[in-house]
Amino acid sequence: MYEDFLIDKVYFVKVIEDLAQMIEEKRDYLSGLDSDIGDGDHGINLSIGFREVMKNLGDWQQKDLTFLFKKMGMALLGKVGGSAGPLYGSFFMKFAEQAGGKEAVSFVELYQMFKAGIEAIEMRGKAVVGEKTMVDALRPGLDDFTKSIEEGLEPKSAFERFVAAARQGSEATIPLVAKKGRAMRLGERAIGHLDPGAASAVLILEIFYNNL
Amino acid sequence: MIGIVIVSHSQKVADGIKEIAEEMNHGKVEIKAAGGVDEDDGRIGTSAFKIKEVIEGIHYIENILLFVDMGSAAMNAEMAVEMLDEEIKQKVWLVDAPLVEGVIAATIQASITDSIEDILATAMESRDFQKFSG
Numbered sequence: 001m002y003e004d005f006l007i008d009k010v011y012f013v014k015v016i017e018d019l020a021q022m023i024e025e026k027r028d029y030l031s032g033l034d035s036d037i038g039d040g041d042h043g044i045n046l047s048i049g050f051r052e053v054m055k056n057l058g059d060w061q062q063k064d065l066t067f068l069f070k071k072m073g074m075a076l077l078g079k080v081g082g083s084a085g086p087l088y089g090s091f092f093m094k095f096a097e098q099a100g101g102k103e104a105v106s107f108v109e110l111y112q113m114f115k116a117g118i119e120a121i122e123m124r125g126k127a128v129v130g131e132k133t134m135v136d137a138l139r140p141g142l143d144d145f146t147k148s149i150e151e152g153l154e155p156k157s158a159f160e161r162f163v164a165a166a167r168q169g170s171e172a173t174i175p176l177v178a179k180k181g182r183a184m185r186l187g188e189r190a191i192g193h194l195d196p197g198a199a200s201a202v203l204i205l206e207i208f209y210n211n212l
Numbered sequence: 213m214i215g216i217v218i219v220s221h222s223q224k225v226a227d228g229i230k231e232i233a234e235e236m237n238h239g240k241v242e243i244k245a246a247g248g249v250d251e252d253d254g255r256i257g258t259s260a261f262k263i264k265e266v267i268e269g270i271h272y273i274e275n276i277l278l279f280v281d282m283g284s285a286a287m288n289a290e291m292a293v294e295m296l297d298e299e300i301k302q303k304v305w306l307v308d309a310p311l312v313e314g315v316i317a318a319t320i321q322a323s324i325t326d327s328i329e330d331i332l333a334t335a336m337e338s339r340d341f342q343k344f345s346g
Contacts, residue, residue: 045257077291081249081257086287089260124287181283 005155008104018207020050033196037183042196049080069096094120107155131179134197141166170198215242215276219285223248233319240322258285263292275328313338
């Protein structure tokens, strides 16, 4: 079933366009979340990164998925400025690698791409669940995605479960004290606030889901 | 001769620390600032590519010490090093010390000794600098 479910470049290009649009729409919302417990630039930084991506998307999509997402990761790494740069940069660079230079991937390959990307974020940020970071959304999301694949759930349901678990993990950051980033210095003052990185991670996954 | 690369979210901070350290530098250290984002537009942040470029600019130096302020500066410094050619990569030390104190301690020590071990140890000791007595 998973081998027949092919995801082509048209899908990925549309996802990137939608991501850029979403980031513009949510820019102030994400910066607002970041103002509460950080330096207040998460939305604006991502917007600068995705504007750079959109400037080049026309050229990049002429080549394979590995090329496209590697370029995208490098652009985010170079332009974002805050921690989201190296984190999402690493994500998309590893995501790219797993695409194996293809123009289309199977659903299992898409899963492998997310797995490699999320593991790259964990490695780069040295974060684990419970520290009030994007890992709080991504790790439980990935775990449920893995289970869904093992249980043979049909692709859309498997991805839906991925996003739902990530969303739940993101919301679970609200009562947490932060253990990473500048929010760490706030101690209990971080309690009651949604982590901006977890929030943006869920928004990104939703775009991948909505286009499936 | 050693190299020091100062990575800060603020270009002004990186340039300013270089300025302070240069006062103690007797031609023994190539001090370079890698502050702010790529565009040099004053925006607060760090860039792996800018850090990489600065390191490559002093690739001929045997030991290059990287000092960072916090958060994305550390992550981008790691990524910059990972992207370097193997022979340059081997020359780079990520120094887990306070930025201002560490850079200045390393600069002073480099004016006294050529031993990289001594210079690194002195930079690390700056973690415990006491500024006020009692």
